[in-house]
Structure formats: C-alpha cells, structure tokens
Amino acid sequence: QQQVKQSPQSLIVQKGGISIINCAYENTAFDYFPWYQQFPGKGPALLIAIRPDVSEKKEGRFTISFNKSAKQFSLHIMDSQPGDSATYFCAAISGLASSGNKLTFGGGTRVLVKP
Amino acid sequence: DGGITQSPKYLFRKEGQNVTLSCEQNLNHDAMYWYRQDPGQGLRLIYYSQIVNDFQKGDIAEGYSVSREKKESFPLTVTSAQKNPTAFYLCASSIRGMGEAFFGQGTRLTVV
Numbered sequence: 334q335q336q337v338k339q340s341p342q343s344l345i346v347q348k349g350g351i352s353i354i355n356c357a358y359e360n361t362a363f364d365y366f367p368w369y370q371q372f373p374g375k376g377p378a379l380l381i382a383i384r385p386d387v388s389e390k391k392e393g394r395f396t397i398s399f400n401k402s403a404k405q406f407s408l409h410i411m412d413s414q415p416g417d418s419a420t421y422f423c424a425a426i427s428g429l430a431s432s433g434n435k436l437t438f439g440g441g442t443r444v445l446v447k448p
Numbered sequence: 449d450g451g452i453t454q455s456p457k458y459l460f461r462k463e464g465q466n467v468t469l470s471c472e473q474n475l476n477h478d479a480m481y482w483y484r485q486d487p488g489q490g491l492r493l494i495y496y497s498q499i500v501n502d503f504q505k506g507d508i509a510e511g512y513s514v515s516r517e518k519k520e521s522f523p524l525t526v527t528s529a530q531k532n533p534t535a536f537y538l539c540a541s542s543i544r545g546m547g548e549a550f551f552g553q554g555t556r557l558t559v560v
Contacts, residue, residue: 367548376540376551382548422491435496435504436481436540436542438483438490441491
C-alpha cells in the first residue's frame with residue numbers, strides 16, 4: 334500500500350531545461366510535504382517543503398506546486414544543471430499523533446541532466 | 449557540528465550472524481527513523497521512534513529490531529531472520545511530527 338505515488342521513475346533533461354516530478358497522496362491527514370535530494374552513496378538532504386495552505390513555493394531554481402483538491406504536488410527544477418543530477422524523493426507527514434507521525438516517501442525519481 | 453552519525457559506513461555480515469548498525473544524533477530531536485534502500489529503489493521504513501523507550505514497526509520490520517534507551521541513540525539490529533539484508537541503511541531524525549528529517553550518510557550492509 335503506497336500512500337505517496339511518485340512519477341516518473343526517471344527522466345533525462347538537457348542543460349537549461351525544466352525537470353518536472355509529480356507526486357500524489359491518499360491520506361488527507363498529511364499536512365507537510367518535503368522534497369529530498371539524494372546523490373549516489375549519500376543520505377537524502379531536504380531540498381524544499383510546502384504546507385497545504387500554500388499553492389506554490391519557490392526557492393531559487395526549485396518550485397513546489399500544490400493542488401490540495403487533487404491531492405497532488407510537484408517539483409519543478411528550472412534551468413536544470415548537470416549538478417542537479419540526483420534522485421529526488423517526495424514525502425509526506427501528518428502532524429497528528431494518531432497517524433504515528435511517520436514520514437512517508439514516494440518511490441523516487443532519478444534525474445539526469447545532460448550537458 | 450550538529451548532525452546524525454551512522455557507523456560503520458560499510459559492514460559485512462556472514463550468514464546467520466546478527467549485526468548492529470549505530471545511529472547517533474546531537475540535534476536534540478525526539479523522532480528517529482530507520483529506512484532501507486535497495487539499488488534504484490525508494491526508502492522503505494523499518495522502525496521509527498517518537499520518544500525514548502518507545503518505537504513502532506514500519507512497513508518492513510520483520511527480521512530487524514531496535515532500541516531507544518537514549519534520546520540521542522537509535523541502534524538497528526539486523527538479525528539472522530532477515531533473509532535478504534544486503535542494502536543501504538539510512539537513519540534519520542526530526543522534531544516530532546515534522547517532515548524536516550535529517551539523514552545520516554548511511555551504512556552499506558553486505559552479506560558474504
């Protein structure tokens with residue numbers, strides 16, 4: 334039972350292009366949606382996060398778009414650079430103690446930016 | 449420097465052995481997590497703990513055990529009951545109920 338579904342599994346983008354990764358969730362108790370970036374052999378690192386009362390959040394070249402009614406959110410990487418080549422994970426968590434407070438991850442998207 | 453330290457970085461286990469992976473944090477976080485990552489796969493939750501002396505099973509707890517005797521430490525034991533333990537293990541911590549988890553650098557476990 335996968336509570337957070339992520340797509341695509343992989344994508345290739347040319348330098349300067351836009352990378353788009355989509356996630357969908359089922360649990361309406363989720364109230365915080367972080368994105369993580371992972372380089373090979375390393376632990377994931379928090380990239381950007383959003384709460385459902387905001388429809389969009391931008392930090393540098395990274396933007397999260399959030400659609401609460403559709404229970405979907407996406408990460409856009411603008412002006413993609415070879416250094417952005419990594420695996421990206423969306424995640425979700427509920428602050429409610431009854432939900433167990435556990436961080437649930439999507440399956441990941443491997444992004445390759447070609448020079 | 450504050451952070452999460454996992455040790456060892458590489459670990460080799462013989463068939464039938466139990467091994468313990470260490471995870472220590474000095475971020476004063478209440479919540480700690482263990483994830484397993486297989487090549488090209490996502491993160492699967494093994495165990496998590498919200499407070500000292502309490503922990504819950506994640507999605508793939510069979511063959512693993514944990515303890516949380518101190519706030520700073522959340523060791524994971526991979527028992528002989530885990531039939532396919534070769535994987536990359538990641539420990540994380542966060543403020544309880546928050547999604548801003550900080551990860552360690554992982555332990556790569558290989559069965560020889």
